[in-house]
Amino acid sequence: MLREFLIFRIIEKLSMKSIILFPFRFIYKIYILTCFVLLLVLFYPFLRFFLSKKERFPSAFKMMKFYGKLFLFCAGIFLKIKGRENIIEDRPFLICSNHSSFLDIPCLYSIFDEYFVFTGKKEIENWPLFNIFYTSGMNILVDRYNKMGILKGFKRMMEVIDEGHPLVILPEGTISKIAPRLTEFKTGSVSLAIHKQIPILPITFTTNWIRLQRKGLLKGKASPGISEVIIHSLISTSGLTKNDTDALQLKLRGIINSPLHKKYGV
Numbered sequence: 001m002l003r004e005f006l007i008f009r010i011i012e013k014l015s016m017k018s019i020i021l022f023p024f025r026f027i028y029k030i031y032i033l034t035c036f037v038l039l040l041v042l043f044y045p046f047l048r049f050f051l052s053k054k055e056r057f058p059s060a061f062k063m064m065k066f067y068g069k070l071f072l073f074c075a076g077i078f079l080k081i082k083g084r085e086n087i088i089e090d091r092p093f094l095i096c097s098n099h100s101s102f103l104d105i106p107c108l109y110s111i112f113d114e115y116f117v118f119t120g121k122k123e124i125e126n127w128p129l130f131n132i133f134y135t136s137g138m139n140i141l142v143d144r145y146n147k148m149g150i151l152k153g154f155k156r157m158m159e160v161i162d163e164g165h166p167l168v169i170l171p172e173g174t175i176s177k178i179a180p181r182l183t184e185f186k187t188g189s190v191s192l193a194i195h196k197q198i199p200i201l202p203i204t205f206t207t208n209w210i211r212l213q214r215k216g217l218l219k220g221k222a223s224p225g226i227s228e229v230i231i232h233s234l235i236s237t238s239g240l241t242k243n244d245t246d247a248l249q250l251k252l253r254g255i256i257n258s259p260l261h262k263k264y265g266v
Contacts, residue, residue, distance in 0.1 A: 025220075025221065025222040025223065026217060028222050028224070029212075032075045032212065032222070035075055036071060037129075039070060039071055039074070040067075040129050040130065043067050044129060044132070046063055047063055047133075048132060050063055051136035051137075051138055052136070060136075061109075061115040064109050064133070065109045065112075065113075067106075067109075068106035068107070068108075068109035068110045069106075069110045071106050072103070072106055072107070072110060072227070075224060076224025077103060077107075077211055077224060077226075077227050078227065079107065079110060079111070079226075079227050079229055080227065080228050080229065081111065081231065082228075082229065082230050082231065083231035083232060083233075084111075084231060086201065086232065086233050086234060087111075087201070087231060088201075088234065090114075090164075091198075092160075092161040092162075092163075092164050092166060092167070092196070092198050093166050093167075093198050093199045093201055094166070094168075094169060094189060094192065094193045094198055094201065095108070095112075095116065095166055095167065095169070095200075095201050095203065096169055096171050096189050096200055096201070096203065096252060097168075097170060097202070097204065097205060098170075098172065098176070098182055098203075098204055098205055098256050099170040099172045099173075099174065099176060100175065100176055100180060100208050100209035101175065101179070101208035101211060101213065101214065102175065102212055102214070103205075103208045103211055103212050103227060104175075104205055104208055107205065107227055107229065111203075111229065111231075114166060115165060116167065117138065117166070118133070118139040118168045119139065119141075119142060119157065119167065119169050120134055120141055120142070121173065121174065122141045122143040124141060125141055140153055140156050140160070142154075144173065154188070154192065157169075161196045161198060166201075169188065169189040169192070171185040171188075171189045171190075171249075171252065171253070172184070172186070176209075176214070177214055179209035179214070180206070180209050180263075181260075181266045182253060182257050182260070182266075187245055187246075187249055190237075190245055190249045190252060191242065193237045193248075194241065194242060194244060194245060194248065197237055197238060198237060199236050199237060200234065200235040200237065200248075200252060201231065201234055201235075202231075202232040202252055202256050203232065203256070204230040204232070204255075204258075204259045204260065205227065205228070206229075206230065206259050207225070207226060207227055209221070210223065211224070211225060232255050232256075235248070235252060235255070
């Protein structure tokens with residue numbers, strides 16, 4: 001009976017806390033959404049110009065990096081990065097991170113100075129304004145439900161690597177609804193890394209899900225604060241074959257999950 005009573009009291013306190021914080025979280029979500037839209041509208045003419053020709057893509061990347069930093073600043077999100085020394089330059093590599101929040105993308109743009117290419121799901125092309133980042137051809141959209149679409153996206157990714165650019169693939173495929181827990185990793189990222197024999201740079205966002213959780217306007221955590229980023233050591237794929245795909249995927253997932261397990265026990 002005592003145990004049940006204590007559990008009830010804990011649940012009751014957590015519920016009261018959620019009720020008290022709800023208006024602040026709701027106002028913050030409205031504010032952060034407003035910042036995102038207004039800044040996107042402000043930057044849109046410049047982005048449209050720089051994204052209109054392939055030779056301008058590096059300049060567009062710098063614009064998107066500035067946009068990402070400005071958005072995070074306005075949202076009251078400040079990066080705390082560990083392992084920046086693990087970032088390499090002047091060679092292609094694969095960037096893989098957990099996907100726990102809408103904040104992950106502006107954070108990645110803010111972290112890296114070298115031009116990279118993002119991959120995303122085809123559904124993004126239907127998002128107003130934001131779709132310019134992908135429909136321009138700078139980044140890559142993949143139709144995950146169409147075999148030809150997957151092959152087309154895979155071919156474009158190989159072209160980016162052959163051009164010498166880093167590539168960002170988020171192995172979960174979409175924002176996790178159970179963050180900080182990881183969802184199942186897709187094999188495409190490690191398969192590509194093995195095929196092209198390029199290293200993988202794992203990254204873990206440990207607090208983005210707290211800063212802005214995927215729960216809609218009325219539910220979930222949301223608050224300004226620190227975005228903690230851990231950049232792990234490179235994973236080499238030298239000498240690996242497609243037979244090593246499953247083992248490499250487990251290794252990548254384990255590395256990304258390690259700080260989450262340490263912090264949250266997931």
